[in-house]
Amino acid sequence: xxxxxxxxxxxxxxxxxxxxxxxxxxxxxxxxxxxxxxxxxxxxxxxxxxxxxxxxxxxxxxxxxxxxxxxxxxxxxxxxxxxxxxxxxxxxxxxxxxxxxxxxxxxxxxxxxxxxxxxxxxxxxxxxxxxxxxxxxxxxxxxxxxxxxxxxxxxxxxxxxxxxxxxxxxxxxxxxxxxxxxxxxxxxxxxxxxxxxxxxxxxxxxxxxxxxxxxxxxxxxxxxxxxxxxxxxxxxxxxxxxxxxxxxxxxxxxxxxxxxxxxxxxxxxxxxxxxxxxxxxxxxxxxxxxxxxxxxxxxxxxxxxxxxxxxxxxxxxxxxxxxxxxxxxxxxxxxxxxxxxxxxxxxxxxxxxxxxxxxxxxxxxxxxxxxxxxxxxxxxxxxxxxxxxxxxxxxxxxxxxxxxxxxxxxxxxxxxxxxxxxxxxxxxxxxxxxxxxxxx
Amino acid sequence: xxxxxxxxxxxxxxxxxxxxxxxxxxxxxxxxxxxxxxxxxxxxxxxxxxxxxxxxxxxxxxxxxxxxxxxxxxxxxxxxxxxxxxxxxxxxxxxxxxxxxxxxxxxxxxxxxxxxxxxxxxxxxxxxxxxxxxxxxxxxxxxxxxxxxxxxxxxxxxxxxxxxxxxxxxxxxxxxxxxxxxxxxxxxxxxxxxxxxxxxxxxxxxxxxxxxxxxxxxxxxxxxxxxxxxxxxxxxxxxxxxxxxxxxxxxxxxxxxxxxxxxxxxxxxxxxxxxxxxxxxxxxxxxxxxxxxxxxxxxxxxxxxxxxxxxxxxxxxxxxxxxxxxxxxxxxxxxxxxxxxxxxxxxxxxxxxxxxxxxxxxxxxxxxxxxxxxxxxxxxxxxxxxxxxxxxxxxxxxxxxxxxxxxxxxxxxxxxxxxxxxxxxxxxxxxxxxxxxxxx
Numbered sequence: 001x002x003x004x005x006x007x008x009x010x011x012x013x014x015x016x017x018x019x020x021x022x023x024x025x026x027x028x029x030x031x032x033x034x035x036x037x038x039x040x041x042x043x044x045x046x047x048x049x050x051x052x053x054x055x056x057x058x059x060x061x062x063x064x065x066x067x068x069x070x071x072x073x074x075x076x077x078x079x080x081x082x083x084x085x086x087x088x089x090x091x092x093x094x095x096x097x098x099x100x101x102x103x104x105x106x107x108x109x110x111x112x113x114x115x116x117x118x119x120x121x122x123x124x125x126x127x128x129x130x131x132x133x134x135x136x137x138x139x140x141x142x143x144x145x146x147x148x149x150x151x152x153x154x155x156x157x158x159x160x161x162x163x164x165x166x167x168x169x170x171x172x173x174x175x176x177x178x179x180x181x182x183x184x185x186x187x188x189x190x191x192x193x194x195x196x197x198x199x200x201x202x203x204x205x206x207x208x209x210x211x212x213x214x215x216x217x218x219x220x221x222x223x224x225x226x227x228x229x230x231x232x233x234x235x236x237x238x239x240x241x242x243x244x245x246x247x248x249x250x251x252x253x254x255x256x257x258x259x260x261x262x263x264x265x266x267x268x269x270x271x272x273x274x275x276x277x278x279x280x281x282x283x284x285x286x287x288x289x290x291x292x293x294x295x296x297x298x299x300x301x302x303x304x305x306x307x308x309x310x311x312x313x314x315x316x317x318x319x320x321x322x323x324x325x326x327x328x329x330x331x332x333x334x335x336x337x338x339x340x341x342x343x344x345x346x347x348x349x350x351x352x353x354x355x356x357x358x359x360x361x362x363x364x365x366x367x368x369x370x371x372x373x374x375x376x377x378x379x380x381x382x383x384x385x386x387x388x389x390x391x392x393x394x395x396x397x398x399x400x401x402x403x404x405x406x407x408x409x410x411x412x413x414x415x416x417x418x419x420x421x422x423x424x425x426x427x428x429x430x431x432x433x434x435x436x437x438x439x440x
Numbered sequence: 441x442x443x444x445x446x447x448x449x450x451x452x453x454x455x456x457x458x459x460x461x462x463x464x465x466x467x468x469x470x471x472x473x474x475x476x477x478x479x480x481x482x483x484x485x486x487x488x489x490x491x492x493x494x495x496x497x498x499x500x501x502x503x504x505x506x507x508x509x510x511x512x513x514x515x516x517x518x519x520x521x522x523x524x525x526x527x528x529x530x531x532x533x534x535x536x537x538x539x540x541x542x543x544x545x546x547x548x549x550x551x552x553x554x555x556x557x558x559x560x561x562x563x564x565x566x567x568x569x570x571x572x573x574x575x576x577x578x579x580x581x582x583x584x585x586x587x588x589x590x591x592x593x594x595x596x597x598x599x600x601x602x603x604x605x606x607x608x609x610x611x612x613x614x615x616x617x618x619x620x621x622x623x624x625x626x627x628x629x630x631x632x633x634x635x636x637x638x639x640x641x642x643x644x645x646x647x648x649x650x651x652x653x654x655x656x657x658x659x660x661x662x663x664x665x666x667x668x669x670x671x672x673x674x675x676x677x678x679x680x681x682x683x684x685x686x687x688x689x690x691x692x693x694x695x696x697x698x699x700x701x702x703x704x705x706x707x708x709x710x711x712x713x714x715x716x717x718x719x720x721x722x723x724x725x726x727x728x729x730x731x732x733x734x735x736x737x738x739x740x741x742x743x744x745x746x747x748x749x750x751x752x753x754x755x756x757x758x759x760x761x762x763x764x765x766x767x768x769x770x771x772x773x774x775x776x777x778x779x780x781x782x783x784x785x786x787x788x789x790x791x792x793x794x795x796x797x798x799x800x801x802x803x804x805x806x807x808x809x810x811x812x813x814x815x816x817x818x819x820x821x822x823x824x825x826x827x828x829x830x831x832x833x834x835x836x837x838x839x840x841x842x843x844x845x846x847x848x849x850x851x852x853x854x855x856x857x858x859x860x861x862x863x864x865x866x867x868x869x870x871x872x873x874x875x876x877x878x879x880x
Binding site: 014015016017018020021022023024025028029030050052053055056058060063064067068071075076077078079080081082114115117118121125126127128129132143146147150151185186217219245254258259260261262269270271272275278279281282283284285286287288289290291 | 454455456457458460461462463464465468469470490492493495496498500503504507508511515516517518519520521522554555557558561565566567568569572583586587590591625626657659685694698699700701702709710711712715718719721722723724725726727728729730731
């Protein structure tokens with residue numbers, strides 16, 4: 001095993017430690033999303049790329065009030081090391097937050113993490129030996145794919161449609177992977193307002209997905225950062241509700257409060273939870289007591305449900321602005337209609353490539369995320385992700401206008417070189433044969 | 441590889457996912473230090489066990505002032521996701537903190553981490569394939585040993601004496617391991633006020649250790665959380681100063697400010713640093729912007745050097761109290777005399793076992809950490825660690841008085857059963873043949 005390391009990792013030939021790295025280190029590479037941060041932060045660029053929540057919607061007095069009460073009541077504990085599993089008081093509040101979505105659990109079942117990203121990292125560390133298979137929607141969350149790769153997992157993508165993950169596709173993948181002698185470790189899924197696909201797993205499919213996994217002995221890792229951010233009606237209850245013993249559920253305060261605290265959590269079956277706590281302690285000893293006390297004070301003293309409702313209103317307005325602008329400026333393209341969350345997933349004309357088009361977009365002062373980052377296998381060139389969470393409706397409209405001009409310009413260029421004719425409008429039938437997931 | 445998993449991991453036979461875990465998950469076990477937290481938190485117990493800094497020495501107005509300024513100036517950024525490498529402004533301040541110990545580096549060289557524990561985790565993830573060797577002092581930091589085990593490393597302990605790690609022992613270990621066909625990935629060392637051994641690597645030995653590692657191509661991971669907490673004179677300059685290209689240096693705000701923020705850092709050679717940033721992003725996306733902004737404000741607006749001097753005075757007084765009490769109540773035992781940091785390392789009479797004695801100690805309302813937790817291989821039964829960082833001098837004296845009574849009681853019991861005579865005072869010659877490290 002130690003002799004098959006690739007010769008061209010992301011580092012340089014001048015690295016004197018090149019022969020020293022673990023094999024898994026060669027799976028670490030800069031994500032396309034992260035690389036965009038530098039570009040998107042220039043003020044003249046309308047960024048539809050990042051997934052930054054609109055934290056300006058949080059009145060700073062609320063944070064200040066929570067801080068003042070915390071300092072008065074709990075300063076020494078807030079400055080000190082804490083429990084590796086997380087402050088029990090905060091874990092109590094997490095139960096209340098999860099109850100909004102129908103989850104029943106006990107304080108002992110909850111493990112807090114440094115954002116739910118760390119929960120993905122710890123679950124993967126706990127379950128993945130090199131070569132093991134993880135099933136995940138295609139496209140899937142770029143941060144999860146990076147973790148999977150860094151632990152030398154093989155990610156097998158599962159197709160979605162307008163109702164989310166397709167149960168028959170899941171069944172077939174399990175059968176195929178096992179026939180090929182592969183060990184499947186878990187299904188990683190984002191049932192609500194999928195990142196990046198925007199779709200939501202239908203109520204009808206949820207028990208079917210859970211039953212397949214139960215029958216086949218496949219653990220489900222259910223990532224649900226956006227569940228409370230619905231626009232029209234709440235999504236169906238989480239998969240965890242249907243089989244708590246078969247699901248590791250991941251939640252986060254990053255979207256309902258603020259990501260700057262880096263507080264997320266996992267709820268897991270008893271034996272898995274025990275190991276998650278040990279893995280968390282090994283990784284960071286204990287989470288930030290300061291942030292745990294502060295968030296606890298916030299949840300106790302602020303009407304946090306009203307604040308979540310404010311976020312809903314903000315994001316709904318922005319989604320509407322984005323959909324309106326797409327209809328106006330890019331009517332021939334297809335995209336999903338998300339009922340919550342942060343993202344619209346767009347399919348490009350087949351002559352275009354989202355990654356190759358990006359430099360031109362940035363020149364024309366609009367940024368998006370190419371679809372290629374959301375697949376483990378290089379797919380996604382004809383897709384892109386647009387975020388409506390951060391820019392104002394006016395900027396969103398301007399951004400889409402610029403994007404339309406970029407796309408028109410690229411198409412002209414391609415056709416001039418190829419001598420092709422006009423592009424026929426695409427018709428999608430809602431039961432398409434390939435990613436991306438559903439469209440409208 | 442997948443068929444050699446042990447049959448008795450820390451979980452239960454009832455765990456339905458038992459066949460699903462990665463091999464490395466079987467290396468996760470609860471550390472003895474963490475298990476003591478529950479015991480030590482009972483108010484009637486004098487705990488000489490944990491390593492909690494005395495955060496009550498920080499005036500809470502200082503934290504409040506930093507918070508107020510941060511909220512006024514930087515609230516949106518503090519609540520938002522940040523750079524994976526850490527806030528540049530904080531990394532600038534980290535350079536100033538490290539300059540106190542003689543380190544010169546650039547802002548780009550610094551990667552912030554969730555406490556320096558996470559830096560240990562990321563470095564290990566980056567370099568360790570299963571079976572690889574890590575060299576570490578014996579005894580060594582329990583949190584590092586846990587990480588090494590969780591990545592399936594083999595830890596080889598190196599003997600210390602009163603001047604710290606013995607260069608000849610390092611040379612011999614490199615030779616022996618390589619003769620045995622093992623791949624050595626790095627030397628993990630705590631040169632200043634060692635945890636748990638209390639010793640400091642002498643100025644004379646530092647270039648020798650660095651030269652051996654340079655010559656042999658062994659990376660050094662230098663863990664230095666206590667360097668600024670010296671009592672009599674500053675320690676010699678860090679190993680990093682002697683060969684920045686061969687050392688990953690780890691620092692932390694946990695002991696000089698407060699652990700509740702979970703902010704530490706690594707300074708690494710360029711190519712290693714690049715990979716550390718990717719590994720950090722994979723693990724947690726980005727560190728807590730909130731805590732980075734807050735610590736930056738604190739460092740800018742508070743005389744933090746004066747605050748570190750306050751900590752020095754507090755801990756010096758407590759060390760003195762502990763040494764006085766040991767001399768008075770346990771004169772026949774031997775121990776090191778730390779010139780900084782948090783710990784005294786004690787050798788027990790050979791009839792006793794520190795882990796077996798602990799329940800009796802807890803019954804008599806004193807807690808310590810058995811030496812066994814600080815070795816990867818079950819050594820340490822005749823050693824124990826006493827912490828003087830948290831209890832007041834009065835409690836330290838009372839704790840040692842109780843410990844003496846526990847030891848006397850245990851010795852009586854052992855002798856009553858064994859029919860042995862009196863215990864001759866132990867003489868140590870400062871160049872002893874086995875751990876623990878230096879004595880007095």
